[in-house]
Amino acid sequence: MxxxxxxxxxxxxxxxxxxxxxxxxxxxxxxxxxxxxxxxxxxxxxxxxxxNRTGLLTAMVRHKDEQTDHVARLISHARGEGDPVEAFLDYTAVWLDYLPEVYPVAILLDAAALTDPEAKAAIDDRLVHALLAGFQRLAGRVAEAGRLRYGLAPTEAAQEIWNATHISSWRRLVIDCGWTRERFVTTRLALARSHVL
CATH class of the missing domain: 1.10.10 (Arc Repressor Mutant, subunit A)
Incomplete structure (x- = not known):
């Protein structure tokens, strides 16, 4: 039937x-x-x-994406042709603004990814193929402009900022250690700024 x-x-x-x-x-x-x-x-x-639950969690995050302009802004910054340093910092700031909104569901999807291939594919699609790829593209543009901190490789710079702004970093510092949202955002933006000239 x-x-x-x-x-x-x-x-x-x-x-x-x-x-x-x-x-x-x-x-x-x-x-x-x-x-x-x-x-x-x-x-x-x-x-x-x-x-299943993975399908529901994935749909929830996508539904949240459709209700906000954060994703469109991330894509715009990643593809933009303006000042590469400004785009890199703006991309980081937009993600840091959106992170707390999607965190409660994204962290469940991330946890499910440890044992569920569907959840891993969903979280990889969002956090690796989309978010990290945006950081890598922007870090590459910053490097091409000669404005990446003293010879730091673009891939390493992107990975460091991606890791520092990952949902698991939010969990460890804000949830586990009691950092405020403001402290998390301020320190992550300072780290991003330290990578550029």
Missing amino acids: KSKPILDTTKAAILEAAWTLIADKGRVDVSQAEIASAAGVSRQTVFYAFG
Whole structure:
């Protein structure tokens, strides 16, 4: 028996309910049944719409991307032709502004990536093939302009900033060590500035 296609409005309601339970209320143990109840749909509808938990988490982050201009701004800075140092620093700042918004769900997806190939592919797509690639492109432009700090390799500079601004760094410093959002952002931007002339 074939399932009926799930309406986009139903999918959006499920994603909003899931975001409220997981991100806004800080619940990492939310079941698909709870999400279904909060969205006013059956558990089967959640499954038909997104499959397993990894599919749901991936869709949640993509849904968040669609609700903000952060992703478009990141792409614009990564592809832009303006001053490379300014683009590098702006790219870092935009990501640091967006990071706390997607963190609650992205960190769950990152944790799932340890054992789930689908989750690994999803997190790699976002944090390696998109975010790190943007840092690498921009660091390359900074190096071409002769403005990368004393011979630092562009790939290494990009990887260092990417690592320092990774969701796992946010977890370690803000969640585990109690840093404020402002301290995290300020120190990460200072690190990015230290890589450029």
